Amino acid sequence: MAAFSKKGEEQERAVKEACENLKILESGLEGKRFIGGETIGFVDIAAGWIGCWAQMTEEIIGIKLIDAETMPLLDSWFQDFLGIPLIKECMRPQDKLLEHSKELHKILTAALT
Numbered sequence: 508m509a510a511f512s513k514k515g516e517e518q519e520r521a522v523k524e525a526c527e528n529l530k531i532l533e534s535g536l537e538g539k540r541f542i543g544g545e546t547i548g549f550v551d552i553a554a555g556w557i558g559c560w561a562q563m564t565e566e567i568i569g570i571k572l573i574d575a576e577t578m579p580l581l582d583s584w585f586q587d588f589l590g591i592p593l594i595k596e597c598m599r600p601q602d603k604l605l606e607h608s609k610e611l612h613k614i615l616t617a618a619l620t
Contacts, residue, residue: 510572511564512615522570529573532557533581540587551588558585559598563608 509521532554535542542550558581561572575582588594598604 508615510570511560511568511612512619514616514619518568518570522572525572526577529557529561529578529581533578533584536580536584541584547588547591547594551584555585555588555594558588559604561585562601563605566605567609567612 510518510525513521539545541547542554558573565571573581573585589598
Protein backbone atom coordinates (compact mmCIF):
# COMPACT_ATOMS: atom_id res chain seq x y z
CA MET A 508 0.00 0.00 0.00
CA ALA A 509 2.91 2.36 0.67
CA ALA A 510 4.08 1.95 -2.94
CA PHE A 511 0.62 3.10 -3.97
CA SER A 512 0.28 6.03 -1.59
CA LYS A 513 3.78 7.46 -1.03
CA LYS A 514 5.87 9.68 -3.29
CA GLY A 515 9.53 10.21 -4.07
CA GLU A 516 12.13 8.32 -2.05
CA GLU A 517 9.52 6.85 0.29
CA GLN A 518 7.72 5.37 -2.71
CA GLU A 519 10.96 4.00 -4.15
CA ARG A 520 11.73 2.24 -0.85
CA ALA A 521 8.17 0.92 -0.65
CA VAL A 522 8.32 -0.43 -4.23
CA LYS A 523 11.61 -2.19 -3.48
CA GLU A 524 10.14 -3.73 -0.32
CA ALA A 525 6.95 -4.77 -2.14
CA CYS A 526 8.99 -6.48 -4.86
CA GLU A 527 11.08 -8.32 -2.27
CA ASN A 528 7.89 -9.55 -0.58
CA LEU A 529 6.36 -10.55 -3.91
CA LYS A 530 9.50 -12.58 -4.68
CA ILE A 531 8.91 -14.49 -1.43
CA LEU A 532 5.36 -15.25 -2.54
CA GLU A 533 6.65 -16.28 -5.96
CA SER A 534 9.11 -18.73 -4.38
CA GLY A 535 6.09 -20.67 -3.10
CA LEU A 536 5.11 -21.34 -6.70
CA GLU A 537 8.27 -23.23 -7.68
CA GLY A 538 7.16 -26.28 -9.69
CA LYS A 539 3.46 -25.62 -9.08
CA ARG A 540 0.63 -24.00 -10.98
CA PHE A 541 -1.02 -22.71 -7.81
CA ILE A 542 0.36 -22.07 -4.34
CA GLY A 543 -1.04 -25.34 -3.01
CA GLY A 544 -0.24 -27.43 -6.10
CA GLU A 545 -2.14 -28.05 -9.33
CA THR A 546 -5.54 -26.88 -8.10
CA ILE A 547 -6.65 -23.62 -6.56
CA GLY A 548 -6.70 -23.53 -2.78
CA PHE A 549 -7.40 -21.24 0.15
CA VAL A 550 -4.06 -19.40 -0.04
CA ASP A 551 -4.57 -18.72 -3.76
CA ILE A 552 -7.95 -17.18 -3.01
CA ALA A 553 -6.59 -15.20 -0.08
CA ALA A 554 -3.66 -13.87 -2.12
CA GLY A 555 -5.51 -13.39 -5.41
CA TRP A 556 -6.17 -9.72 -4.74
CA ILE A 557 -2.44 -9.00 -4.93
CA GLY A 558 -2.38 -9.34 -8.71
CA CYS A 559 -5.36 -7.01 -9.03
CA TRP A 560 -3.71 -4.50 -6.72
CA ALA A 561 -0.49 -4.67 -8.76
CA GLN A 562 -2.44 -3.99 -11.97
CA MET A 563 -4.20 -1.01 -10.43
CA THR A 564 -0.90 0.33 -9.08
CA GLU A 565 0.63 0.14 -12.53
CA GLU A 566 -2.36 1.83 -14.14
CA ILE A 567 -2.54 4.68 -11.61
CA ILE A 568 1.07 5.45 -10.73
CA GLY A 569 2.92 3.80 -13.61
CA ILE A 570 4.96 1.35 -11.53
CA LYS A 571 4.95 -2.26 -12.65
CA LEU A 572 5.29 -4.65 -9.71
CA ILE A 573 4.52 -8.00 -11.37
CA ASP A 574 5.36 -8.93 -14.95
CA ALA A 575 6.40 -11.97 -16.95
CA GLU A 576 10.02 -10.85 -17.12
CA THR A 577 10.78 -10.07 -13.47
CA MET A 578 8.38 -12.50 -11.78
CA PRO A 579 7.35 -15.11 -14.34
CA LEU A 580 5.91 -17.60 -11.85
CA LEU A 581 3.81 -14.98 -10.08
CA ASP A 582 2.63 -13.49 -13.36
CA SER A 583 1.64 -16.91 -14.67
CA TRP A 584 -0.09 -17.77 -11.38
CA PHE A 585 -2.13 -14.59 -11.52
CA GLN A 586 -3.17 -15.22 -15.13
CA ASP A 587 -4.15 -18.81 -14.27
CA PHE A 588 -6.01 -17.59 -11.18
CA LEU A 589 -8.01 -15.05 -13.18
CA GLY A 590 -8.74 -17.67 -15.83
CA ILE A 591 -10.77 -19.82 -13.43
CA PRO A 592 -14.46 -19.40 -14.33
CA LEU A 593 -15.64 -19.03 -10.73
CA ILE A 594 -13.01 -16.36 -10.03
CA LYS A 595 -14.01 -14.48 -13.20
CA GLU A 596 -17.62 -14.64 -12.11
CA CYS A 597 -16.87 -13.27 -8.63
CA MET A 598 -14.44 -10.50 -9.62
CA ARG A 599 -15.67 -6.96 -9.90
CA PRO A 600 -15.37 -5.53 -13.39
CA GLN A 601 -11.90 -4.11 -14.03
CA ASP A 602 -13.23 -0.62 -14.77
CA LYS A 603 -15.02 -0.53 -11.40
CA LEU A 604 -11.87 -1.67 -9.59
CA LEU A 605 -9.85 0.99 -11.39
CA GLU A 606 -12.38 3.71 -10.56
CA HIS A 607 -12.36 2.71 -6.88
CA SER A 608 -8.55 2.49 -6.79
CA LYS A 609 -8.16 5.95 -8.34
CA GLU A 610 -10.44 7.42 -5.67
CA LEU A 611 -8.52 5.61 -2.94
CA HIS A 612 -5.24 6.91 -4.35
CA LYS A 613 -6.56 10.49 -4.30
CA ILE A 614 -7.69 10.13 -0.69
CA LEU A 615 -4.42 8.56 0.48
CA THR A 616 -2.14 11.00 -1.28
CA ALA A 617 -4.22 13.98 -0.10
CA ALA A 618 -4.02 12.72 3.49
CA LEU A 619 -0.23 12.55 3.27
CA THR A 620 0.26 16.10 2.01
